[in-house]
Amino acid sequence: MSSATFKAFRIHRGDDGAIRAAIESLTLNDLNPGEVVIRARYSGVNYKDALAGTGRGRILRRYPLVGGVDVAGEVVHSDAPAFAPGDAVLVTGCGLSETRDGGYAEFVRVPADCVVSLPASLDEYAAMAIGTAGFSAALAVMRLEENHQRPDMGPILVTGATGGVGGFAVDLLAGRGYEVHALTGKPEAEAYLRELGASAVLDRRELELGTRPLESAQWGGAVDAVGGDILAWLTRTVRPYGNIAAVGLAAGTALDTTVLPFILRGVSLLGIHSVECSPALRREVWARLGDDLRPRHLARMVAGTVGLDGLPGVFEQVMAGGLRGRTVVDLAL
Structure with missing residues (x-):
């Protein structure tokens, strides 16, 4: 598996300081280390993602990195006892697309402390419609x-x-x-x-x-x-x-x-700082998002769904203030 290739939206900084982002073929060996490997199903677009992907904000602290601060999918490998292959999980924040490779990829590798089990009342799409x-x-x-x-x-x-x-x-x-x-x-x-x-x-x-x-x-x-x-x-x-x-x-x-x-x-x-929440607080917030804080109008708040190749256009809409609500990224498109 470590040698198999997959698609990822990766952000680079040139010697001249210019930011370049594109879809690339990567392997797990190209990603940051971590105990849990996730087959990513969905991600989402946040203002921070648009800043990072366009280079109009200082979001990434190292280059190159895979973009995307959110991801939801299925565990395919785990060295941590809390997670097993087949588990439905999500990750938000935790340095994704800042200091670690993020969720705009078909596979994501992260530390176990960042991973949250998907609430039973939410599927992967809904979790990423909520996102950060x-x-x-x-x-x-x-x-x-x-x-x-x-x-x-x-x-x-x-x-x-x-x-x-x-x-x-x-x-x-x-x-x-x-x-x-x-x-x-x-x-x-x-x-x-x-x-x-x-x-x-x-x-x-x-x-x-x-x-x-x-x-x-x-x-x-x-x-x-x-x-x-x-x-x-x-x-x-x-x-x-x-x-x-x-x-x-x-x-x-x-x-x-x-x-x-x-x-x-x-x-x-x-x-309100969502990136470095403790694992316990992160689990508590997501548990409530699946229960008494579940959004009542989630479908209404989704502006649309795109694949990785649609990200640049969405980023420009976000930066221009022309997008209302959330955009979900389908990693299978």
Whole structure:
């Protein structure tokens, strides 16, 4: 098996620093070491994948690497007692397409600590329709509630609501009884967001961000998928003891705010980092995604399915902000 070839979408950096990505024929000997070999069935497209595949973001820390931060499939070899050939499994994060070869390949080899058994209520396609985006949204909801967020504290604002993380956040929060307001730069998506569970849709272009250290308190809490000035504005407009789960940076990495929201209103800013979760937390999040946090509108959130050769086009759509929802990658196409 180690000498058999298979297809993979591999990313290189040239001597001039230019990024090049293409479908190549690899063998297992070309992949990073690991205790578990997975015959990959499906992967997914995340914003981070588009940044890595186009070279427009510093995602990969070594080259070359197979792209793709998610994968689901069947174990074909395991040196770890927790997994056996035939097991249905998934991997999200864990350094895939950053420091390790990722999921855009017909075979993937990973450390056993990264592998999660597929919840019985999810098949491989559904798991990758959820992927890192849904995992991050579920982790955000869990952290909000662990820090005492409740529906009676007021409406939750979800920013970047038409993106992968934002859409899942709208769906999951509405399913748990929160009044969800969706913030988007795509007002034409209002019907879609209301279908996911938003009770109100705000046009980002009409926001008045204000300049005071504390603005009128509007939100019980928030899930922010964009960062930058929007996140700073949220710190100034969340109600006392509300929580903000910060999970994205599409609008920038700087945060221009003061300590006043934190010491005068008790606002909490919770960082959501899906890559380096402990194995126990990773298993817990996926167990809940297959149970009480299972997305209610998963089929509606899938924009389409592509093979490896369709990835460059999808990446360009993602970078242009022209794609709504999730794209699943079928490794058999």
